[in-house]
Amino acid sequence: MKIGELAKLSGCSVQAIRLYEKKHLLEPAQRSEGNFRLYDSSVVEQLMFIKRCRSINLALSEIACLIEFKRAPDTRCDDIYKMIDCHTDQVEQRIHELENLRRDLESLRASCSSNRTIQQCGILQNLTSKD
Amino acid sequence: MKIGELAKLSGCSVQAIRLYEKKHLLEPAQRSEGNFRLYDSSVVEQLMFIKRCRSINLALSEIACLIEFKRAPDTRCDDIYKMIDCHTDQVEQRIHELENLRRDLESLRASCSSNRTIQQCGILQNLTSKD
DNA sequence: GATTGACTCTATAGTTGCTATAGAGTTTAA
């Protein structure tokens, strides 16, 4: 099949598929006489793998690592769950940051009310001179 | 003062200050004979304003809006607290997304344990064929 | 007065994972 059909079957965009090839998440596709990329259906699975990895926020470079790991099935998998643990830590930290941010935004919002002018705006005053 | 001193006083990088000028968050600086940017101390306050806005995640374009608002002190400030409300909503949504992601990562992590090989790795199996 | 060092200037590339073009070529069907 050509890249357009692969895109439909996998739910990835054509450009994304070409990008994945460029970043070594897919092997270089075979080419037709007219230089069109040709795929067999196994590549759909590979793209689904990539999509699942992206859905848990793994970077393309990390996905390339995972694919590399798969080539050595008898080695230890420690590095893989370290990768996941590391991501979990980052996500938790980001949640904390955003919760703090939400608190700040709420208190900022509380400093203003309806029917005020720019000059009286509590939000602007806070942003301008907050200590 | 020249840009280096302004950078030190404000805690912004020299490049960031030049970027803010380019994006109209600062007025074009006066120039010395040798074409160096020259500032007076009021610009430190302006940079602190920008830093506080950035710390609550406002985009540079939104900060440019706020600065524009300040020029019309007698108009209503409704748009400002709408902006803050909108940001709060986005932050809350992002927190929810990340909490879901954390749950997914934790259950993924639970699918593997020590002393397994790549071939046996529960994480990889999940990513490969989940549903 | 020449040189050194610290500073500044503009312009550009890099970061991330795409999307969206431009301009060209290929394939299929009418």
Added chain:
DNA sequence: TTAAACTCTATAGCAACTATAGAGTCAATC
């Protein structure tokens, strides 16, 4: 044969910077 639909590569854009390159400026020292 010509039009539509597809594909190709290469490039720019996003956001908010950081980090260079290569050139110019300025002040102090030898």
